[in-house]
Amino acid sequence: MHRSYQPLKPVTSRYLQQRWDQDNFENHRRKVSSALPVVDTKGTRTPAHVQLKLKKLQLQDERLSIINRDNRLLASKLADIVCSKGLVDHRNQYQLRSLNADKRREELLLVSRQNQAIYQRITSRQSEYRRQLWLDDWERAERRRGDISRFPLGDKQKSHRKVKFATVESSSERSESCSDTNRET
Numbered sequence: 590m591h592r593s594y595q596p597l598k599p600v601t602s603r604y605l606q607q608r609w610d611q612d613n614f615e616n617h618r619r620k621v622s623s624a625l626p627v628v629d630t631k632g633t634r635t636p637a638h639v640q641l642k643l644k645k646l647q648l649q650d651e652r653l654s655i656i657n658r659d660n661r662l663l664a665s666k667l668a669d670i671v672c673s674k675g676l677v678d679h680r681n682q683y684q685l686r687s688l689n690a691d692k693r694r695e696e697l698l699l700v701s702r703q704n705q706a707i708y709q710r711i712t713s714r715q716s717e718y719r720r721q722l723w724l725d726d727w728e729r730a731e732r733r734r735g736d737i738s739r740f741p742l743g744d745k746q747k748s749h750r751k752v753k754f755a756t757v758e759s760s761s762e763r764s765e766s767c768s769d770t771n772r773e774t
Contacts, residue, residue, distance in 0.1 A: 600606040687693075 594603055594607040596603060596606045596610070
């Protein structure tokens with residue numbers, strides 16, 4: 590092995606130089622492996638409150654408690670089904686009941702009582718209008734209008750009388766009659 594070793598500098602004994610170089614190399618490797626880093630490259634430590642995440646744990650516990658409660662309800666329902674010999678209760682025997690039905694009923698009674706009182710007051714009151722005076726006044730106004738008018742109304746049948754129009758004269762007769770009227774003037 591010493592025959593193949595080629596030192597960098599000229600030496601008298603290649604064998605010794607190889608041993609020294611080998612010892613120096615091993616010493617260097619030992620120092621490198623045991624050397625401590627000068628620069629801290631570990632990074633910052635995460636704070637405990639960020640690493641632990643208490644809110645996430647709380648939400649997870651709440652979710653698990655809800656799941657456990659639902660599981661217990663399902664288990665009790667299944668136990669009821671097993672104990673009831675497989676009969677299915679599918680009928681809804683409850684009645685719908687409004688929470689404010691009593692209040693609405695009271696308001697309805699109050700409004701109906703008020704309406705009844707208003708109706709009694711209206712029916713017990715005598716009319717303030719005198720219809721007979723209105724009719725007398727109307728007849729008097731009709732008589733005055735008949736007296737004043739230029740053309741009396743008379744019978745209603747006369748107003749529905751049919752009117753006959755004269756036949757249209759021929760154009761020659763019309764021209765003659767027009768010329769006659771022109772001569773007279």
